[in-house]
Each structure stands twice: as C-alpha cells, then as structure tokens.
Amino acid sequence: MYNNTQHTFTSHDGTSLFYQHWENSNLKNNRKKKAVILFHRGHEHSGRMAHLVNELNLPDFDFFAWDARGHGNTPGERGDAPSFSACVQDIQYFVQHIEQTYQIRSENIAIVAQSVGAVLAATWVHDYAPKIRALCLASPAFDIKLYVPFAKPGLTLLNKFAGNFFINSYVKAKMLTHDTARAQSYDTDPQIARAISVRMLLGLYAASDRIVKDAQNIFVPTQVLCSGSDFVVHQKPQLAFYQKLPHPMKEFHVLDGFYHDTLGEKHRKIATDKIHRFIQQCFKQPYSAPKLLDADKIGPSCAVAETLSSTLPKHSLKHAFWSLTKQNLKIGSLFSKGLKIGEVTGYDSGSTLDFVYRDQSESQNALGKIIDRQYLNAIGWRGIRVRKQNIEALLTKYVSKLNDAQHAVRIMDIAAGHGRYILDAVQKLPEQPESILLRDYSSINVQAGQAMIEQRGFSQIAKFVEADAFDTTSLASVEPKPTLAVVSGLYELFSDNDLLRQSLSGLSQAIEKDGYLIYTGQIWHPQQEFIARALTSHRQGDAWVMRLRSQAEMDALVEQAGFKKIDQVIDEFGIFTVSVAQKI
Known part of the structure; x- marks a missing residue:
C-alpha cells in the first residue's frame, strides 16, 4: 500500500536534513490528503519509527519521518546541534516543506512524537502555533533521570567554563523495551548515537521547564502516553503538562509496565490503538481554530496581568522586597547610564531600547560600567x-x-x-x-x-x-x-x-x-x-x-x-x- 521514498529538505541555516516519506499509492489524486509526521527519540533515527506506518493502521494518511540533526542520515556531529531551538525551527521548516511539496495543509497533519522528539514537537506547537489537527506525545522527556546528585547544576557549570562536551547514555537497551528483538536491534544499529551534547541536554531541560509551565498556551488536541515503568524520564512533569493543556480534546494514559520506548514496547499495540483512535476522532470534524481574540478579557494571560497590576499589602514581605528592589534601581541610576535612561524615560521606551541595541557600557564611572554590563546581560x-x-x-x-x-x-x-x-x-x-x-x-x-x-x-x-x-x-x-x-x-x-x-x-x-x-x-x-x-x-x-x-x-x-x-x-x-x- 505504501511507497517508501527518501529525500532531504533544506532547513533555516541551509543544512539538508534527511527524511522518509511513505506515500499511500491509493490517494495520489486526493485533494484532501492527510499526513502523520513521526519524530523519533533521542539517539535514534527515522528507521526506528518505520514500523508505526503499518501498526498505527491509518490507511488514509501519508507518513513522514525525519532524522534530526546529528542523527541517522542527517549531517552533523552525532548527538549534537547548534542549539535545541535550532532543532525546533527545523520542525517548522520540515512542516512547511511538506505543505508546499506535497500539497498537504497543516490542518490535515497529525504529529506522533516520542521522548526528546516529543519535547521538540511540544515546543514547536507552543512557540510557532501551527494549525495542526492532533499532537500525540509518547513519554515526553520533560525531565530526564540523571541519577547523579546535582547533575544538572554541575553540567551547567562545566558547560560555562569548558564549553560544549558530550555525555554517553547510561541506558541499556533492556531498560528501554521488553521487546527482545527491538532491544537487540538497538544494540547493533550503527546509526544509534549513544552520546548527547551538553548544550542539547541543557537546552532540552530549559525548553521542557518553559513548556510545562506554559502549557496553557498549546491550543491543539493532545494525547500524552506515559510509560508506567520508565527508567529514563520522570512522570510528574508529564502530568503537570497535561493538566495545564486548555483544549477540551486531551487525554492522559499511564501504560502500566511499559518502559521508556513506549512505541517500541512488546505490547505497543495498546499504545498504537490509543493513538489510532485519537487521531481518527480528531479528524472526524473539520479543523477549528482556537477562539483567542478575547484573551485580553478572559483567560490565563488576562488573570496573570490582572494579578501583577494589583497593589500588594503594605506590610507584606513581597511589598517590602519589591520596594527595596525599586529603591536599589533608583540608587543604581545615579551611577549607571542604562538605569538612568530607564528611570527617566521608562524601561520600555525607545530610548531604553536604543541603549540596549547599542550594547555598550556607556557610564562614565567604573561602578556604572559594571552595572550597565549586568543590566545589558539580562x-x-x-x-x-x-x-x-x-x-x-x-x-x-x-x-x-x-x-x-x-x-x-x-x-x-x-x-x-x-x-x-x-x-x-x-x-x-x-x-x-x-x-x-x-x-x-x-x-x-x-x-x-x-x-x-x-x-x-x-x-x-x-x-x-x-x-x-x-x-x-x-x-x-x-x-x-x-x-x-x-x-x-x-x-x-x-x-x-x-x-x-x-x-x-x-x-x-x-x-x-x-x-x-x-x-x-x-x-x-x-x-x-x-x-x-x-x-x-x-x-x-x-x-x-x-x-x-x-x-x-x-x-x-x-x-x-x-x-x-x-x-x-x-x-x-x-x-x-x-x-x-x-x-x-
């Protein structure tokens, strides 16, 4: 039924990324073609997702899967990329490429993503607000279990002084899946990238923290599949993410006994059946854009701004803290040109913005120059x-x-x-x-x-x-x-x-x-x-x-x-x- 072909697309910085396309030969002339885009785990590649093309049992859909930067057949040092955000932007270019090349509208696209790929996909949906039909996330790696105490601050410090370096995955194949054949193929696959760069790891943590906290701004029907016996990532942020999602069409499933490779588990049919049903139901009705034109009058962003506009109780600790902070800024403005411009013209003024653009310590005294630099580095x-x-x-x-x-x-x-x-x-x-x-x-x-x-x-x-x-x-x-x-x-x-x-x-x-x-x-x-x-x-x-x-x-x-x-x-x-x- 499917014709598999291999291609590349050019991303935002001119890099060619590899992808596979499984075209449904029966739908070539269908003006309303639909697609599922698959995003693989960290360390892996599109070939590790190929089994889903048949297992998801969605014959009315074309399938696409890429090799992320530093993975599979895509160039770049293994396990590395210029930044996590560069990979998110790659998704934007990949989807635009699919829309333009295959005439598949974004409203007719569903995403199925796993682990690190799931975080990339969730970040893309949050940051770029694409008009897609469904988002299915399997064991999103919002918080990786590093097991070493203070690992994250330690890596941050090392990265600051030593620059980028690589960390080898501690995870054995038998900790990923109960499927013996799949575990063996992981161990023998020459395209598995067992290392990940620290900048990608820290970028993953930063994006995950932001997306989990701000998930109320993801307006797409979303399904989260959580592996019940996951040795690799924590479950708590997955649930926190789900609970903040605003769309009424959302689901959270704990798959008891599943290891981290949710879509490659021995009994993965439990997972693929849930994804199949969810995608089919999301396509039952025409695409409907979120109603956000009155978000200034009702909703989370309105409530937060209203809270921040309110006066704090005079004798509260928060009032004392912020009063002291404002006083310190006024004192600092006696020495710092940057703070002076902000205090006189407003910190959101054109004059402040021009100072920020110039990016120079312009004060005439040593203390002011130090304050300017700290201020400009915010x-x-x-x-x-x-x-x-x-x-x-x-x-x-x-x-x-x-x-x-x-x-x-x-x-x-x-x-x-x-x-x-x-x-x-x-x-x-x-x-x-x-x-x-x-x-x-x-x-x-x-x-x-x-x-x-x-x-x-x-x-x-x-x-x-x-x-x-x-x-x-x-x-x-x-x-x-x-x-x-x-x-x-x-x-x-x-x-x-x-x-x-x-x-x-x-x-x-x-x-x-x-x-x-x-x-x-x-x-x-x-x-x-x-x-x-x-x-x-x-x-x-x-x-x-x-x-x-x-x-x-x-x-x-x-x-x-x-x-x-x-x-x-x-x-x-x-x-x-x-x-x-x-x-x-």
Whole structure:
C-alpha cells in the first residue's frame, strides 16, 4: 500500500536534513490528503519509527519521518546541534516543506512524537502555533533521570567554563523495551548515537521547564502516553503538562509496565490503538481554530496581568522586597547610564531600547560600567538583541522576494523608536528601497531618528514623522502605500486587543496587496513579575505590566485583519517571536 521514498529538505541555516516519506499509492489524486509526521527519540533515527506506518493502521494518511540533526542520515556531529531551538525551527521548516511539496495543509497533519522528539514537537506547537489537527506525545522527556546528585547544576557549570562536551547514555537497551528483538536491534544499529551534547541536554531541560509551565498556551488536541515503568524520564512533569493543556480534546494514559520506548514496547499495540483512535476522532470534524481574540478579557494571560497590576499589602514581605528592589534601581541610576535612561524615560521606551541595541557600557564611572554590563546581560535584553537580528534577517529576506516579484520596495515602521534596527537592516541591503517611512508617538524618538537618517545619508528616501500607531485612519491614509510594514515591540506593551485591531486594520488598508507585515510577539518571559513590580513604563511612570500573548492569539489578530502568516523565527530563550504575514 505504501511507497517508501527518501529525500532531504533544506532547513533555516541551509543544512539538508534527511527524511522518509511513505506515500499511500491509493490517494495520489486526493485533494484532501492527510499526513502523520513521526519524530523519533533521542539517539535514534527515522528507521526506528518505520514500523508505526503499518501498526498505527491509518490507511488514509501519508507518513513522514525525519532524522534530526546529528542523527541517522542527517549531517552533523552525532548527538549534537547548534542549539535545541535550532532543532525546533527545523520542525517548522520540515512542516512547511511538506505543505508546499506535497500539497498537504497543516490542518490535515497529525504529529506522533516520542521522548526528546516529543519535547521538540511540544515546543514547536507552543512557540510557532501551527494549525495542526492532533499532537500525540509518547513519554515526553520533560525531565530526564540523571541519577547523579546535582547533575544538572554541575553540567551547567562545566558547560560555562569548558564549553560544549558530550555525555554517553547510561541506558541499556533492556531498560528501554521488553521487546527482545527491538532491544537487540538497538544494540547493533550503527546509526544509534549513544552520546548527547551538553548544550542539547541543557537546552532540552530549559525548553521542557518553559513548556510545562506554559502549557496553557498549546491550543491543539493532545494525547500524552506515559510509560508506567520508565527508567529514563520522570512522570510528574508529564502530568503537570497535561493538566495545564486548555483544549477540551486531551487525554492522559499511564501504560502500566511499559518502559521508556513506549512505541517500541512488546505490547505497543495498546499504545498504537490509543493513538489510532485519537487521531481518527480528531479528524472526524473539520479543523477549528482556537477562539483567542478575547484573551485580553478572559483567560490565563488576562488573570496573570490582572494579578501583577494589583497593589500588594503594605506590610507584606513581597511589598517590602519589591520596594527595596525599586529603591536599589533608583540608587543604581545615579551611577549607571542604562538605569538612568530607564528611570527617566521608562524601561520600555525607545530610548531604553536604543541603549540596549547599542550594547555598550556607556557610564562614565567604573561602578556604572559594571552595572550597565549586568543590566545589558539580562535575559530579556539579550532576547531583544536577537529579535533585532531576526527582524533584520526577515526584512532582508522579504525585500528580496519583493525584488524578485518586481514589486517596489516601500518600507514603513509604525513605532520605530529611534529607528536603529530598520536603518541597520536597510544599510545591508544590496539596493536601496524606494522609500522608508518611520513613525513614532514620541517627539524625542522622532528627533533622534531623524538625526540618524541624516547621519546615514538616507535623507533622500527616508523620513520620520510623529504619529499614533493605533490611529486607523492615519495608517490607512499613508502615501505612498508600503509594500513591507514593520511593527516591532509595540503590541507587547498593550494588553487591549481592541487597540491592536485598530492598528492592524489601518495596516491592512495601508499595505498593498501581496505586501508583507513583519510583526513581533512576546509569548513568555522569565522575569514577568520583576518587570511588573520593579520597572516603570514610558506611560507616565506607570508600572510596566505585560500581558503575554500566546503566538496563537497574536496570529489570530493578524489573520482577522486580512493577513496570512507565512514565516516565523524565535530566539533561543523562547521569549520574542518575529513573524511575517502577507496581505491577502
């Protein structure tokens, strides 16, 4: 029934990754083809998942399975990759490749993933918000049993001083499965990568911790299969992950006596039958997108922001702690230029952002320089600088697409701050755009940005105007109409989705058909409470309380305005996303 072929696809950094395709020969002309994508365990490869093509008993589906970086027939040092987040982005490119090459819509795709592959898949669904039909996770490796006391902090410390190194798996095949033949094949398979790099292991831990805590932002029907006698991973975070999932179509199964290789166990038919039923039921009804347009008014993110906006009891320890923290920032601002800018203009202001982009200790005294460096090394500011790089890369990419399609390149940024990231990106372009329009609400930002335009010799094609990014009419009436618009770091500062609708409506009317919108999101932040309790906003010195929007919510708002999302990247910390949508 199935024709097995082997291929490669090109991922985000130009690397070719190997994959297998099992095509159902009876469905070649079916306009509504469906697919199951299989993601293997750590140490393994696609061949170790091939038995599932028949065992899942889903004859109406094509099957795909890859070899992750450093595994099987895919290049790279065995058990290693540039980062865990790079492998997550590989999934995005793999799925896009399947959609484009085989004309299979994401709404007709189900994911079956195991162990490390399950964590990769869950992270992808959380961070990229794909519109897939079902997610089946077998023994997700959210917390590996290292057995050595203080192993995780020890590895973190060693990695900091010794760089990347490799750890050999302690797991014997007989600890993975009761299936003797499968255990023997594991021991003799030359493509098994028994080592894993410490950067991949630590990246796995970091992503797992984030995804388990923030699982309420995974809006896909999800089934979790937990092996009852797993020697490799802990069960507790698997249950914690499941309990936070918001979708009503979710299941959690403990498979008594199963070892870690859930889908390769002796009695795996118990597991495959559950997956078969779950996928079939998920495809019974047409795809339905999550309803998130009112997440600013009801739901987890609304509740968290509301809590962080509330005043703490005056005599509580938390009030004393955060009062002391704010006082320390004020004292630090007497020495540090970075903190001074934040205290005067707001820690979310364009002036602060430009200081963060410059990434220099600019204070005149030794103590201030130390404070500046510590301040600039905060995880949020590191993520902001990666976001800038991602914006520049995507702007370059889509300017090139406009040029290839022989469209004029007219760039607009509706809340440009000082405009540094746009002007930095434009300077690297092989050809200058026809026009650049930078807008911002702040006269301080406009003056600084106009000066930067003149310094860089862009006065003939660029101008900076003071304008409201939420004024629908003002945006809609922009002339000449932009073919590429950017909104970066703005929507994250405002909880109210009605404001975003106003802005996106104006952008939709302004951007030419087939033009592009580059927009950013902030889907998670490890310092959300610190920012809310200690830092001030540019808005009259109010507390900087962020409501974190899931990627699914942000994409839904953009789609409502008449755009179709076509691309996305995210920093390795899982904080800031940069997406591209096309005017349709």
